[in-house]
Amino acid sequence: MKTRILFVDDEPGILDGLRRLLRSYRNEWEMSFASSGQEALAIVAEQSIDAVVTDMRMPGMDGSQLLNELARCHPEIVRFVLSGYSDDEMIIKSVGTAHQYLSKPCDSDLLKAALSRALSLRKLLHEERLLALVSGVSSLPSLPEVYLEILETLRSDGASLRKVGETISRDPAITAKVLQLVNSAFFGLGRKISNPADAASLLGLDVLKTLALSAGVFSQFDQNKISTSDFSLAQVFDHCIAVGLLGKRIAASEEAESNLVSECLLAGTLHDLGKLIIVNEYPEEYARMRLMAKGEGMSEYLAEKEILGATHAEVAAYLLGLWGFTDSVVEAVAYHHQPGLSSYAEFTPLTAVHVANALEGAAQANERTAPCAGLDMSYLEASGLADRLESWGRLRESARDSRK
Amino acid sequence: MDELELLENRLQRERLARKQAEALLEEKSETLYLLNQDLVKLAADLAEREEASRSILEATGDGIITLDESGRIDSFNRAAKGIFGYSQEQVVGQNIDKLFPMGITGEAFKNIPHMQDMERSGELHEATGRRADGSEFFMEISLSQGQLLQRRMIIVSVRDITQRKKAEEERKYMEIQLRQAQKLESIGQLAAGIAHEINTPIQFVGDNTRFLLDAFADIERLLSIYDQVLEAVRANEITEGLVTSVNSIANEIDLDYLRSEIPQAISQTLDGTDRVARIVRAMKEFSHPGDEAKSLIDINKAIQSTITVSRNEWKYDAELETDLDLTLPTVPCLASEFNQVILNIIVNAVHAIRDGKSDDSTAKGAILITTKQEGDWAKISIRDSGSGIPEAIRSKIFDPFFTTKGVGKGTGQGLAIAYSAIVDKHAGTIDVQSEVGVGTTFTIKLPMQG
Numbered sequence: 001m002k003t004r005i006l007f008v009d010d011e012p013g014i015l016d017g018l019r020r021l022l023r024s025y026r027n028e029w030e031m032s033f034a035s036s037g038q039e040a041l042a043i044v045a046e047q048s049i050d051a052v053v054t055d056m057r058m059p060g061m062d063g064s065q066l067l068n069e070l071a072r073c074h075p076e077i078v079r080f081v082l083s084g085y086s087d088d089e090m091i092i093k094s095v096g097t098a099h100q101y102l103s104k105p106c107d108s109d110l111l112k113a114a115l116s117r118a119l120s121l122r123k124l125l126h127e128e129r130l131l132a133l134v135s136g137v138s139s140l141p142s143l144p145e146v147y148l149e150i151l152e153t154l155r156s157d158g159a160s161l162r163k164v165g166e167t168i169s170r171d172p173a174i175t176a177k178v179l180q181l182v183n184s185a186f187f188g189l190g191r192k193i194s195n196p197a198d199a200a201s202l203l204g205l206d207v208l209k210t211l212a213l214s215a216g217v218f219s220q221f222d223q224n225k226i227s228t229s230d231f232s233l234a235q236v237f238d239h240c241i242a243v244g245l246l247g248k249r250i251a252a253s254e255e256a257e258s259n260l261v262s263e264c265l266l267a268g269t270l271h272d273l274g275k276l277i278i279v280n281e282y283p284e285e286y287a288r289m290r291l292m293a294k295g296e297g298m299s300e301y302l303a304e305k306e307i308l309g310a311t312h313a314e315v316a317a318y319l320l321g322l323w324g325f326t327d328s329v330v331e332a333v334a335y336h337h338q339p340g341l342s343s344y345a346e347f348t349p350l351t352a353v354h355v356a357n358a359l360e361g362a363a364q365a366n367e368r369t370a371p372c373a374g375l376d377m378s379y380l381e382a383s384g385l386a387d388r389l390e391s392w393g394r395l396r397e398s399a400r401d402s403r404k
Numbered sequence: 405m406d407e408l409e410l411l412e413n414r415l416q417r418e419r420l421a422r423k424q425a426e427a428l429l430e431e432k433s434e435t436l437y438l439l440n441q442d443l444v445k446l447a448a449d450l451a452e453r454e455e456a457s458r459s460i461l462e463a464t465g466d467g468i469i470t471l472d473e474s475g476r477i478d479s480f481n482r483a484a485k486g487i488f489g490y491s492q493e494q495v496v497g498q499n500i501d502k503l504f505p506m507g508i509t510g511e512a513f514k515n516i517p518h519m520q521d522m523e524r525s526g527e528l529h530e531a532t533g534r535r536a537d538g539s540e541f542f543m544e545i546s547l548s549q550g551q552l553l554q555r556r557m558i559i560v561s562v563r564d565i566t567q568r569k570k571a572e573e574e575r576k577y578m579e580i581q582l583r584q585a586q587k588l589e590s591i592g593q594l595a596a597g598i599a600h601e602i603n604t605p606i607q608f609v610g611d612n613t614r615f616l617l618d619a620f621a622d623i624e625r626l627l628s629i630y631d632q633v634l635e636a637v638r639a640n641e642i643t644e645g646l647v648t649s650v651n652s653i654a655n656e657i658d659l660d661y662l663r664s665e666i667p668q669a670i671s672q673t674l675d676g677t678d679r680v681a682r683i684v685r686a687m688k689e690f691s692h693p694g695d696e697a698k699s700l701i702d703i704n705k706a707i708q709s710t711i712t713v714s715r716n717e718w719k720y721d722a723e724l725e726t727d728l729d730l731t732l733p734t735v736p737c738l739a740s741e742f743n744q745v746i747l748n749i750i751v752n753a754v755h756a757i758r759d760g761k762s763d764d765s766t767a768k769g770a771i772l773i774t775t776k777q778e779g780d781w782a783k784i785s786i787r788d789s790g791s792g793i794p795e796a797i798r799s800k801i802f803d804p805f806f807t808t809k810g811v812g813k814g815t816g817q818g819l820a821i822a823y824s825a826i827v828d829k830h831a832g833t834i835d836v837q838s839e840v841g842v843g844t845t846f847t848i849k850l851p852m853q854g
């Protein structure tokens with residue numbers, strides 16, 4: 001079946017141009033065009049559409065209104081912005097609901113690549129309801145303490161961006177959202193930013209303030225809303241941060257280039273975000289999954305697969321992919337329990353995250369993994385890295401010691 | 405006995421007389437005392453009064469200098485000392501020239517020492533003074549004359565206005581800055597809009613060109629067997645196979661589609677580049693950098709470029725139409741100020757249209773700009789279908805900082821700037837007519853002769 005993409009723009013020239021430009025994709029893509037938000041909603045109501053690419057400013061219903069409406073009624077649709085505006089107000093208006101922002105003029109290869117990539121991510125999640133659920137997510141719950149601290153730092157006189165960046169890096173959920181934003185093409189960066197400190201200094205205090213105060217950008221975790229008491233956000237975050245740091249050490253010990261090192265840190269920090277989505281959206285299934293894993297002594301991710309049809313790894317990877325994170329980060333998150341599913345055989349962020357997670361997980365009550373501490377030895381052997389395991393294990397010990 | 409009686413009587417008389425004398429003395433001395441008292445009081449009064457007038461003289465912030473008829477300084481109060489930095493001794497007896505570098509021939513002193521024209525007495529003049537250290541400063545002086553023991557006396561009061569002058573200049577500077585800032589801000593606002601106006605055609609020009617590249621690659625496939633076909637035709641050996649392969653390539657590349665689409669892609673591309681060029685040209689015309697003096701301006705063209713530059717501000721809310729008198733002669737004008745005025749009024753019109761629109765309506769409002777010649781005036785009117793201006797505030801809209809808009813939406817300077825540009829700088833007029841719920845028309849008239 002062809003993928004169906006709907007383009008929305010009030011300027012007919014843009015639609016004609018896109019139609020011609022993407023003609024070479026006519027065998028894979030079925031394209032529709034709408035000249036207003038209302039028209040777009042009418043089309044979406046009649047046909048099933050996989051992705052929408054919309055302009056921001058249009059007479060009548062504007063892009064952000066359209067995206068809000070789509071997120072509400074058709075959350076499974078991939079939502080892209082292609083806009084000629086680059087002002088902060090527009091970005092902030094759509095940051096909650098747009099998966100990615102592309103700015104005009106947009107390189108046609110970039111547009112094609114971004115669209116095909118977002119659409120190909122769907123193979124990560126097979127179930128329609130999960131697709132809808134995850135693409136409907138606009139923010140991830142963060143720790144109230146950290147959120148509060150960010151607000152306080154921002155409000156204080158002479159707020160320092162470095163301090164804000166440091167605080168953000170203590171919360172994987174906020175880290176993800178801020179990096180999504182800073183890497184969106186609105187900010188016109190050629191390279192991908194992978195750490196919160198750089199992100200904070202690029203965004204600047206004003207944008208950060210507006211973001212922090214905008215509804216729907218950051219949300220706070222509410223333990224009371226979760227029916228299972230078997231979940232601690234702080235514990236998951238601690239684990240994520242530990243995996244990130246260890247992943248970074250491992251990469252550094254392999255003398256990986258700095259870019260790769262910081263991707264390992266990032267992928268590690270984000271790797272278990274899928275758990276937040278699951279526990280938030282499917283608390284009952286989450287509780288059942290825990291019981292099943294305990295009762296049958298199986299790995300949690302396998303129990304998730306059994307009950308939900310997807311693992312927390314796949315769920316997070318799908319979301320991060322929609323948000324425009326790099327392939328290597330998405331892959332590291334997606335396969336951190338099953339690295340053998342990846343087709344790479346060299347050292348990648350996946351290697352670092354998989355190993356760091358297994359080493360950290362061995363000590364975590366929350367992630368009791370299968371024998372051999374959840375390590376996929378055949379993957380490591382195939383990558384020719386099995387002999388490194390011992391020294392990586394020592395890195396973890398020394399990291400533990402230095403933290404004490 | 406008689407003797408004793410006599411003595412007794414005399415004694416009694418004397419006693420009486422002494423008593424009388426004593427009483428008289430007492431009376432006299434009391435009068436004297438009272439008199440003396442009065443005198444003392446009078447003297448004290450006098451001294452006090454003199455003291456008072458001297459202290460008033462000394463206390464006053466204005467410098468007071470008295471001159472005799474020849475222009476020699478008689479007295480010099482404390483404020484004057486402070487202002488000029490001389491002591492009394494240094495100037496008394498000296499000519500007033502010493503204090504005024506322009507001399508008493510300067511404008512303000514034309515009538516001294518023979519100040520006949522007493523009507524000018526008390527009038528304020530600005531003059532330049534010179535201090536003891538040689539530095540010069542601005543001051544305000546006023547002259548008057550008085551009579552002192554038959555002698556004519558000229559009283560000069562001086563006030564150092566360096567601070568005031570500075571403040572005035574500062575204010576003027578700030579006003580310029582403010583105006584510059586508002587202009588910059590509106591240019592900043594415009595810039596985002598202009599970027600969008602340019603990015604849109606650039607996007608589709610790029611897309612179309614990319615398409616043309618792909619399309620040409622397709623056509624190239626067809627051309628690649630062109631030689632074979634030609635050869636075959638020449639040799640009169642056209643085979644069924646050749647025809648089939650031409651057909652199948654044409655099918656594969658969807659030749660019919662390309663044929664109808666390529667010309668459109670080219671014309672839209674040209675259209676896009678025209679749009680960019682037009683915007684860039686209008687930007688240049690709109691900002692007219694650095695024209696300090698008036699030059700002869702084609703008002704219609706100026707309006708057109710302002711409309712083009714601001715298109716993004718109005719296009720989502722209004723249809724903008726023009727009815728321009730193409731025979732309108734050029735008008736002496738400060739182009740960038742004029743453009744700013746038109747822009748301010750257009751932006752106000754858009755705001756009023758948005759304001760008057762009900763939430764669920766998607767209908768656009770209307771703006772109409774007309775120009776026409778009326779006698780020696782060029783008349784420009786800008787009509788909108790917006791919310792209108794209530795009677796009660798109509799007289800305030802040209803006041804600086806008067807605004808009905810929220811913070812960040814308006815600073816209340818748009819029309820104040822328009823007023824000063826049109827009325828003060830161009831000797832023109834700007835008027836408004838408005839009906840609440842119907843719309844507003846601003847009418848500007850500029851004299852054709854500068």
Ligand SMILES: Nc1ncnc2c1ncn2[C@@H]1O[C@H](COP(=O)(O)OP(=O)(O)OP(=O)(O)O)[C@@H](O)[C@H]1O
Binds near residue numbers: 752793806808809818
């Ligand atoms: N076309 C119009 N229709 C209705 N009201 C208007 C119109 N033009 C001006 N006004 C009123 O006059 C006020 C003053 O206008 P002015 O342009 O000086 O300031 P502003 O638009 O509020 O702010 P600024 O122009 O500095 O951004 C406005 O706030 C508005 O109430």
Ligand SMILES: [Fe+2]
Binds near residue numbers: 272312337
């Ligand atoms: Fe995990």
Ligand SMILES: [Fe+2]
Binds near residue numbers: 243357361
């Ligand atoms: Fe984990």
Ligand SMILES: [Mg+2]
Binds near residue numbers: 814817819
């Ligand atoms: Mg205004």
